[in-house]
Amino acid sequence: MTYKQLISRVLFLLAMAVFALPAMAQEEGDGGGAVNIDEGKTLFRNYCATCHNKNMKDNLTGPALGGTQERWADYPKEDLYNWIRQSQSMINSGHPRAVELWEEWKPTVMNNFLNLSDSEIDNILAYIEAVYTGADKKNVAGGEAAVAVVEEKPNNTPLFIALAVILAILAVVLARIVSNLNYMLQVREGNSDARRTSLVEILTSKGLIAFVIFALVVLGGYTTVNNAIMLGRQQGYAPEQPIKFSHQTHAGIQKIDCQYCHDGARRSKHSVIPAANTCMNCHRAIKVGSQYGTAELTKIYASIGYDPSSDTYLDNYEEMNQDDIEKVYKKWIADTYVKENGSIDSKGEELIEEQWEGIVSSLTNPHKKKIQGPIEWVRIHNLPDHVYFNHAQHVTVGQLECQTCHGPMEEWEVAKQHSPLSMGWCINCHRQTEVQFDDNEYYKSYTRYHEEIASGEREKVTVEDIGGLECQKCHY
Numbered sequence: 001m002t003y004k005q006l007i008s009r010v011l012f013l014l015a016m017a018v019f020a021l022p023a024m025a026q027e028e029g030d031g032g033g034a035v036n037i038d039e040g041k042t043l044f045r046n047y048c049a050t051c052h053n054k055n056m057k058d059n060l061t062g063p064a065l066g067g068t069q070e071r072w073a074d075y076p077k078e079d080l081y082n083w084i085r086q087s088q089s090m091i092n093s094g095h096p097r098a099v100e101l102w103e104e105w106k107p108t109v110m111n112n113f114l115n116l117s118d119s120e121i122d123n124i125l126a127y128i129e130a131v132y133t134g135a136d137k138k139n140v141a142g143g144e145a146a147v148a149v150v151e152e153k154p155n156n157t158p159l160f161i162a163l164a165v166i167l168a169i170l171a172v173v174l175a176r177i178v179s180n181l182n183y184m185l186q187v188r189e190g191n192s193d194a195r196r197t198s199l200v201e202i203l204t205s206k207g208l209i210a211f212v213i214f215a216l217v218v219l220g221g222y223t224t225v226n227n228a229i230m231l232g233r234q235q236g237y238a239p240e241q242p243i244k245f246s247h248q249t250h251a252g253i254q255k256i257d258c259q260y261c262h263d264g265a266r267r268s269k270h271s272v273i274p275a276a277n278t279c280m281n282c283h284r285a286i287k288v289g290s291q292y293g294t295a296e297l298t299k300i301y302a303s304i305g306y307d308p309s310s311d312t313y314l315d316n317y318e319e320m321n322q323d324d325i326e327k328v329y330k331k332w333i334a335d336t337y338v339k340e341n342g343s344i345d346s347k348g349e350e351l352i353e354e355q356w357e358g359i360v361s362s363l364t365n366p367h368k369k370k371i372q373g374p375i376e377w378v379r380i381h382n383l384p385d386h387v388y389f390n391h392a393q394h395v396t397v398g399q400l401e402c403q404t405c406h407g408p409m410e411e412w413e414v415a416k417q418h419s420p421l422s423m424g425w426c427i428n429c430h431r432q433t434e435v436q437f438d439d440n441e442y443y444k445s446y447t448r449y450h451e452e453i454a455s456g457e458r459e460k461v462t463v464e465d466i467g468g469l470e471c472q473k474c475h476y
Contacts, residue, residue, distance in 0.1 A: 040127030042235075043120055045407065046419055047113055051432050056132040061108060061434065061460075063101070066132030069125055072097060081121055086112050111428050175202045232382040238416035239378040242362035244296050251410035258402045258409070265391040265402070273377055276304045284311070287336075294336050295355045298329055302359050303375050308332050318372050322360075325371055330356055380417050388474050398463075399436045404429075430468035434460045 044054075053059065056066035072080045075097060083090050083098055087110040090098035116124075129135070179197040186194035202208070250256045259265055264272030279300050287308045289297050301308055302325065305317030309332045314320065333355050337348045344352075363371045383389055394400045403409065407418025419425060437443050437450065444450075446466065452458035467473060 035126035036123050037127045037130050039120070040123035040125070042407075042418070043116075043124050044127050046425060047111075047116070047428065048124065051110075054131070056128050061432070062110065063105060065128045068128060080125075081118055084121055084124075085114050085116060088112075111431055113428075115424065172199070172202070231384055233420050233422055235417055235420045237380060238414045239380065241378055241415075242375055243299050244292060245415075246291065246413050247409045247415055248411060248413050249290065259395070262402075265395045267392050267396070269390045269392065271391045276300050276375065280304070280306065294333050295358060298333060298355060299359050299362050300375070301332075302329055302371050303363055303373065305372060309335060320372070322371060326356060329359060380415060381421065383421060386475055388476055397440070397442045398433075399440070400433075426474070427469060430463040433463050435463060435466060437461060 048065070051061040052063070052065050055064075057064050069080070072083075075095075079090070079095065079097070083095075087098065087101075091102045176199070179202065183194055183196045250261075251258060261274040261278055262271040263274075263278075264270050283297055283300060284306070287297060288294055298308070300306075305314040305320075306312075307314055307328055309328075314328065330352050333352050334344060334348070337351060338344060341348065360371065363373075363375065365376065368376060394405075395402070405419050405421075407416075409415065409418075435443060437446070437453065443466075446461070449458065449461045449465070453461070462468070
C-alpha cells in the first residue's frame, strides 16, 4: 500500500508539473502586452491593403476599417478575432454582426487568416485606429511620444527546459519504484536470485535507448522541415551591402523610377541587379554623394576602372596591380578633400586611408581577390528553386506597383525584405487581387469575363478566376 500511495503521489506531482508550467508560459505570453503599430502596419499591408482602403475612411473592395472595434463593441473581442480569421464560419453560425456585414457586402468573400495570432490582430487593429484618428501623423509631426510600443515576446525556453528536467527526474524515480516492486515481488515468490536493478542498468536499458533515438529522430525531422518551410521567409532581413546605396535618396527624394535601374522587371523573369554602367549614367556627372561624399561612389568607380579625376576609363584596368589602383583613387579622394577644405590635414589623411580601406574591404573577399570586377551585392529576396515567379507577368501584364511586394522602398535608407513571400501570402494575393482588364491587350482573349462585366453579371475578375491558384502556374 505504501508503494501504491507513493506512485499515486508521484503521478499527481507529474500531472501538476505537466499542466502548471505550460499554464505559466501561457499566462506570461497572453494579455496585457502593449501593441506594436509598426508591426501592425506591415501586417496590414501584407494581408489587408489589397481589399481595404489604406486611409481607413473610404470603402474599397471591402469596407472602410476605421472604427472597427467600436462597431464590434457589443460583442466579445473573441468574436472579432474569429471574424478576421474565418468570416464565413461566423456567417454560417448566424452571428448577428457577421450576417449584417455579409448582407451589406455579399458576394464579396473575405479571405481566411487562420495564421494570425491574437497579438498580431491587436497590432493590426491598433494601426487601423492610429491611421483613422490621425494619431500616426500627430506623433511624426508633433514629436509626441510614440504610439507604437514594441512588445517583447516572452521566452518560454527556460520553462520547457525545467519541465523536461522534472519529467526526466520523475521518470527515473518511477523506474526505481517499479524496479523495487519487481524485486519485492520476486522475494515474496521465493526467488533467491532476485536483485534490484541498478540505476545504470535502467539508464542503459533497450527501452530507454530506443526512446531517446526516437525523440532525436522526431526533433531532427521537425527542425529540418521547419527550416525548409522558412527558407526565404526572412521578413525584415536587411543585410549590410558592399555599397551604402540609399533607396530613399534615389527613389524617394530624386524620384527615380524603380524600373530605370531594375529594367528587367518589365520584360523578363528577373528584375536584375543594375550593373555599374547604369550607375554611371548619372554618376559620371555627380561624383560626390549627398550623404557619404566620395566614400561610396569611389567604390563604383574602382569596380569598373573609371578615373573621376580625368573623366576617363583606365586602359588595361584588369591588368593593373592594387598599388597603382590605390594611387588613382587616393588622388581623387585627396583632390576632392582639398577642393572642399583648402588643404590636406591630419583629418584628411585619415579620411583618405579610411575610404581606401573601405574600397578594398567592399570589393574584395576570400573568393574575389581583385578590386576590379562586378560589385557582389548581398541577395535579400530568395525563393525556393521549385517556385516560378516572373516579374514581367506581374509588372507589365498585371500592372502591379513594385511596392505591392517590396513595400515602400522609397522610404528606406537600407533595403530589406518587406513581405514574407510564403505560399499562403501569394495565394491570398491571387484570391484578392483584381485583374486589370481595362485597356490591357493581354486579357482581351477572356471574352466571357468581359461580357459578364459589361452586363453587370460580374463586378470583377480576380487572379484566382483566371487560373492563378493552379499548382502548375508556380510549380513546374
